[in-house]
Amino acid sequence: MLTILGKSSSINVRKVLWTCAEIGLDYQLEQYGSGFLPTATPDFLRMNPNGMVPVIIDDGHGLWESNTICRYLAGKHGRTDLLPLEPMARAQVEKWMDWQATELNNAWRYAFMALVRQSPAHGDAAALAASVAEWNRLMAMLDAQLAAGGPYVCGATLTLADIVLGLSANRWRAVPMARPDLAAVDAWFSRLSERVGFRTHGCNGLP
Numbered sequence: 001m002l003t004i005l006g007k008s009s010s011i012n013v014r015k016v017l018w019t020c021a022e023i024g025l026d027y028q029l030e031q032y033g034s035g036f037l038p039t040a041t042p043d044f045l046r047m048n049p050n051g052m053v054p055v056i057i058d059d060g061h062g063l064w065e066s067n068t069i070c071r072y073l074a075g076k077h078g079r080t081d082l083l084p085l086e087p088m089a090r091a092q093v094e095k096w097m098d099w100q101a102t103e104l105n106n107a108w109r110y111a112f113m114a115l116v117r118q119s120p121a122h123g124d125a126a127a128l129a130a131s132v133a134e135w136n137r138l139m140a141m142l143d144a145q146l147a148a149g150g151p152y153v154c155g156a157t158l159t160l161a162d163i164v165l166g167l168s169a170n171r172w173r174a175v176p177m178a179r180p181d182l183a184a185v186d187a188w189f190s191r192l193s194e195r196v197g198f199r200t201h202g203c204n205g206l207p
Contacts, residue, residue, distance in 0.1 A: 001026055002073075005044075006053030007033040011167050012066035013054045014201040018163050019070045021197030023077050067097045070160050082160050092154045096145075096161035104142075104168050107134040108175075115175050116207055132177050139172055139182060146184035151191060158195075166192045166202050174207035 002020070004027050006013035013033075020027055032039055032053050039051045048055045048064040055064045058076075063069055071094070074083040084090045110131035114122040122128070142165065145153060153161040169189055172179065192198045 001028050003028045003030060003057040005030050005032045005047070005055040005057070007031045007036050008201075009206055010053055011171060011207075012052075014204075014206075015066045015164050015167050016054050016056070016069050016073070018167070018197045018201040019073050019082070019160065021200060022082060022158075022163070022195075023073060023079055025073065025077070067101050067160075067164055070163060071097075074160055081157055082163075084159075089154075093159045093161045096153050097164050100161075100164045100168055104135075104138050104165075107131060107138050108168075108171065111135055111177060112171065112175060112207070115177055135172065136178075136180055139169070139185060140180060142169075143182040143184045146188050150184060150188060152188065158192075162188075162192060166198055170203050171207045 002025060004013065004016060004020075006016075006029075008014070008017065008029060008031065010033055017029075031037060032044065032055075038044065039048075039053060044055075045051055047057075047062045050064065052064070054066055054069060055062055056069050056072075057063075058072075063072060071083055073079075083093060108131065110122055110127050113119040114128045114131075142153070149155055152158050153165055166189070169185060169192075173189070189203075193203050
């Protein structure tokens with residue numbers, strides 16, 4: 001059976017759990033991370049030298065990086081609706097997944113640490129304002145994509161791009177900060193909320 005290492009409250013673990021729900025995969029979840037089993041041990045670092053979750057073990061092989069894990073699971077189980085085979089269609093999905101992991105994640109990190117984690121190391125007002133502004137700017141970019149080509153991020157059907165960005169959108173909506181009204185994002189978020197996997201692992205009361 002597929003084994004997932006990582007605490008179920010982690011935003012990156014929740015991407016993988018939602019992907020499993022969409023595919024219909026059974027798995028064993030072992031809680032690793034802050035408050036649970038440590039990730040700084042030699043055994044864990046052999047599985048992921050970054051000391052971060054999630055990690056999966058499947059068919060005797062370990063794999064880390066949440067978006068890569070989602071791609072792997074969709075590919076292994078033939079879910080070409082979630083990750084198309086046609087090269088350009090696949091690239092469109094992967095483009096938005098990569099954007100989520102690089103541009104969008106970097107934008108919200110300071111604001112999240114300051115406003116949700118209440119980190120003493122993130123008390124610079126100017127840095128917080130810059131993080132909020134950039135986060136909102138990028139969410140407006142996603143809104144424009146949805147408005148032009150929806151109802152999902154890459155067109156007519158749900159893909160892995162919606163899964164990884166759905167978790168990001170849930171965090172954006174949950175953080176106590178000023179946000180613009182983004183009608184296309186709101187409509188898309190409501191559409192995602194009709195899915196059991198998103199309600200269980202995405203929009204489930206956790207940022």
